[in-house]
Ligand code: ATP
């Protein structure tokens with residue numbers, strides 16, 4: 001007897017075959033004629049398998065009372081064509097075993113709609129709900145799609161360190177990693193001697209694997225990192241996490257337009273893969289979460305991304321009559337409301353802004369000849385805003401040194417990064433995509449806390 005997952009049973013289970021299914025009970029209904037209907041879900045898909053259990057099935061009498069919402073069961077049976085609407089097959093049970101009971105009085109996940117806020121408090125049970133099951137499956141397909149996209153283009157997957165002693169952005173707020181007894185130090189001294197610390201100097205959790213990825217891009221060729229990233233920014237928004245996953249491809253011999261082309265193809269491929277692999281889950285998001293999701297994703301697939309210099313974006317914002325909360329002017333970073341105006345209201349499709357003022361971007365971006373801008377690009381998408389940030393990297397040693405001085409960075413700390421420009425420097429470029437922002441974009445989920453299994457945000461690291 002086989003024990004297939006329920007998605008397989010629903011899609012391709014052979015009528016007349018005998019099988020065992022295992023999962024968690026969504027509902028049970030008892031008929032007056034003395035048999036029961038069980039809706040069973042095992043997390044493999046949105047749909048439940050309907051199971052008919054006659055009263056004479058072994059185990060029925062003793063255990064049917066324990067078959068309550070949330071209980072786990074193993075049921076053997078024969079697959080039948082379903083007379084009911086809405087499903088192709090149902091299982092006619094031949095045996096019933098309860099694996100784990102659930103106290104209906106205390107089980108928090110009842111078969112009704114719960115608020116996302118409440119579900120966050122039960123992050124250990126929320127993946128058993130429809131929405132989080134769907135988010136989890138879509139997130140998985142996105143991760144698979146990311147690897148497929150790069151692997152099929154012969155990019156090399158590399159693992160960059162989580163603990164680092166360099167600060168990639170120069171200004172990023174980082175979580176410190178230490179084995180020093182902080183409580184004790186506070187008692188005896190005001191100064192911390194990092195030479196005594198585990199790594200012999202101040203260490204932190206990484207904010208990006210880019211600098212290390214550049215090392216590999218300029219030796220093994222196009223490569224990508226895909227791992228957890230940490231930012232200690234105290235921003236309580238629906239688009240920021242303290243711990244998130246970032247994909248960072250890095251390509252030698254790429255200039256900014258090549259970087260943009262790759263980013264556009266990348267986003268489109270992920271969307272295509274999700275639509276193909278998760279039609280049922282996507283239908284659910286479109287119906288229950290945001291009924292513009294499918295249309296807007298199709299719109300992304302059908303059109304070229306807009307490419308617009310930052311300077312022209314500022315002119316557009318100046319000309320439009322929308323009132324913004326924050327000011328915009330040349331030389332200032334765009335706020336999320338400005339980005340969303342451009343992509344949601346003005347162009348109504350993804351926009352790649354490029355050539356940003358060098359004063360608002362990190363030291364490693366390539367300086368344009370105008371002396372004012374750098375070859376940076378941000379991909380903005382409706383509903384989310386910035387989803388990708390990237391750039392062509394500065395590959396000229398003297399220019400990089402100038403930029404480091406401008407940013408008050410000590411070249412000694414970055415000696416190895418500068419060596420890449422000293423020995424066989426080549427033009428290269430890359431970008432970073434936040435996995436959770438991509439999941440938000442694809443599913444229409446509005447809060448980033450609801451697209452990662454266990455969100456870490458200010459004052460919250462439960463589970
Ligand atoms: P933002 O301006 O939205 O705060 P950023 O410019 O600081 O983002 P980058 O350093 O360019 O972000 O990081 C690359 C990508 O990583 C972003 O485009 C975004 O998709 C994602 N990202 C950045 N910070 C976060 C965060 N705190 N939580 C989740 N994803 C993030």
Ligand code: MN
Pocket residue numbers: 378386388389390
């Ligand atoms: Mn950015």
